[in-house]
Amino acid sequence: MPSKPPPxxxxxxxxxxxxxxxxxxxxxxxxxxxxxxxxxxxTPVQYGALIAIHTHPGIDATRLSAVIAFDRSTLGSxxxxxxxxxxxxxxxxxxxxxxxxxxxxxxxxxILREIIPAVERAQARMLEPLKPADRKxxxxxxxxxxxxxxxxxxxxxxxxxALEHLxxxx
Amino acid sequence: MPSKPPPxxxxxxxxxxxxxxxxxxxxxxxxxxxxxxxxxxxTPVQYGALIAIHTHPGIDATRLSAVIAFDRSTLGSxxxxxxxxxxxxxxxxxxxxxxxxxxxxxxxxxILREIIPAVERAQARMLEPLKPADRKxxxxxxxxxxxxxxxxxxxxxxxxxALEHLxxxx
DNA sequence: TGTTGATTGACAGTATACTGACGATCTAGG
DNA sequence: CCTAGATCGTCAGTATACTGTCAATCAACA
Numbered sequence: 001m002p003s004k005p006p007p008x009x010x011x012x013x014x015x016x017x018x019x020x021x022x023x024x025x026x027x028x029x030x031x032x033x034x035x036x037x038x039x040x041x042x043t044p045v046q047y048g049a050l051i052a053i054h055t056h057p058g059i060d061a062t063r064l065s066a067v068i069a070f071d072r073s074t075l076g077s078x079x080x081x082x083x084x085x086x087x088x089x090x091x092x093x094x095x096x097x098x099x100x101x102x103x104x105x106x107x108x109x110x111i112l113r114e115i116i117p118a119v120e121r122a123q124a125r126m127l128e129p130l131k132p133a134d135r136k137x138x139x140x141x142x143x144x145x146x147x148x149x150x151x152x153x154x155x156x157x158x159x160x161x162a163l164e165h166l167x168x169x170x
Numbered sequence: 171m172p173s174k175p176p177p178x179x180x181x182x183x184x185x186x187x188x189x190x191x192x193x194x195x196x197x198x199x200x201x202x203x204x205x206x207x208x209x210x211x212x213t214p215v216q217y218g219a220l221i222a223i224h225t226h227p228g229i230d231a232t233r234l235s236a237v238i239a240f241d242r243s244t245l246g247s248x249x250x251x252x253x254x255x256x257x258x259x260x261x262x263x264x265x266x267x268x269x270x271x272x273x274x275x276x277x278x279x280x281i282l283r284e285i286i287p288a289v290e291r292a293q294a295r296m297l298e299p300l301k302p303a304d305r306k307x308x309x310x311x312x313x314x315x316x317x318x319x320x321x322x323x324x325x326x327x328x329x330x331x332a333l334e335h336l337x338x339x340x
Numbered sequence: 341t342g343t344t345g346a347t348t349g350a351c352a353g354t355a356t357a358c359t360g361a362c363g364a365t366c367t368a369g370g
Numbered sequence: 371c372c373t374a375g376a377t378c379g380t381c382a383g384t385a386t387a388c389t390g391t392c393a394a395t396c397a398a399c400a
Contacts, residue, residue, distance in 0.1 A: 006283065006286070011225050014222065018296045019200070022195045023386095031323050032189075033189055034388090044193070046355095048184050051181065062378060073358070076379070096366070097366085097378095099377095100378090112179065113176065127188055130314065130315055141307065141311075142188075142308070144299070144304075146194045149195075149198045153201050200386095201358090215385080215386065216385095241388060242349085243390095267348095269347095324387085
C-alpha cells in the first residue's frame with residue numbers, strides 16, 4: 001500500500017502560514033510606530049513599560065514583566081535605557097533587599113503625555129487599510145487568540161494577580 | 171473655550187493596541203514553532219529561508235530578502251548559520267563577482283522534507299483555540315492587512331518580480 | 341572610454357527576545 | 371536558629387531586526 005506522495009514545496013508554505021503573517025505584521029507595526037513617534041526616541045517596548053510603571057508606581061521588574069508580558073531578561077536592559085534617559089528611577093525596597101522599585105520621573109510622565117497622540121495615530125494607521133467593520137473583527141479575534149494562547153508564551157500575561165503581593169493588601 | 175481634558179492613562183493603552191497584540195501573537199507563534207520543531211534545530215526564519223532557496227535555487231541574498239521580506243542585514247548571519255549547519259552552500263556567480271548564489275545541500279533538502287509536518291502542526295496549533303470559521307476570517311484579514319501595508323515595512327515583499335532579473339529571461 | 345551612480349555583500353551599533361545559569365536574599369519547615 | 375527551596379536581579383550566549391556605512395563591483399551614459 002503506497003503512501004500518499006508529499007505535496008510539492010511552494011512559497012505558500014511560507015506566505016500562507018499564520019506564523020509568517022504574524023511576523024510580517026509585527027514588523028510593519030513597529031515600523032509605523034517608529035515613524036509616527038520618531039520625535040520622541042521611544043520604542044514600542046519602552047512605551048509599554050512607561051505606561052505600566054505609570055499605572056503601577058513602585059512596581060518591581062519581575063511584576064512589571066508579568067503585567068506587560070515582556071521577557072524578564074530583556075526587561076533589564078529596557079529599564080536601564082529608560083533610566084539612562086531619565087524617564088524612570090529605581091529605589092531599593094526597604095523590606096526586601098532583592099527588589100528595586102520603579103517610578104516615573106517628571107520627564108517620564110511628561111513624555112508619556114506628549115507621545116500618546118502619536119502612538120494613537122500609529123495604532124490607527126496599522127489597521128487603516130481595512131474597512132472599519134473588519135478592523136473590529138480582526139481586533140476581536142486577535143484578543144481572543146492571544147488570551148487563549150496566553151500560557152504558551154514564556155511570560156504569560158498576569159495583569160491583575162501580579163499586583164496582589166505588592167503591598168496593597170493581600 | 172477650555173480644551174477637552176485628556177483621558178486617563180490605563181493599561182488599555184497597551185492591551186487594546188493592535189501593535190501590542192501583534193507583538194504578543196508573534197512571540198506566541200515563535201514559541202509554538204520552536205516547541206514543535208525542537209528536534210530539528212531550525213528557527214522560523216531559517217525555515218523560511220530554506221523554503222525560498224528550495225523554490226528558487228541559485229537565488230542571491232538580496233533577492234532572497236525580497237522574496238521572504240526579511241531584512242537584508244540580518245539575512246547575512248542567517249545564511250552563515252545555515253551554511254555552518256551544512257544546509258546550504260554558496261557559489262560565486264561567474265558573471266557578477268559581487269553575487270553569491272545560494273543552493274540547498276542534500277542535508278538541507280532532507281531536513282526540509284522532514285521538518286514540514288512539524289511546521290504544519292505548529293501553524294495549526296497557533297490558530298487551534300479559535301473556531302474553524304474564525305480561523306479563516308482571521309487569516310483572510312491578516313493576509314489583506316499585510317498586503318495593503320506591504321510598502322510600509324523596510325523590506326517590502328517582492329515575490330514575483332524579484333526573480334525577473336535572475337537569468338530566466340528578462 | 342572614463343566617470344557617475346546603483347547594487348551587492350559585509351560590518352558596526354543599537355534594541356528586542358529567549359535559554360540557562362548565578363549570587364544575594366527571602367521564606368518556610370523543622 | 372538554620373537549612374532547603376523559592377524569588378530577585380543580573381549576566382553570558384544565541385538569534386532576529388533595523389540604521390547607517392563601506393569597499394568592491396557593475397551598468398549606463400556622456
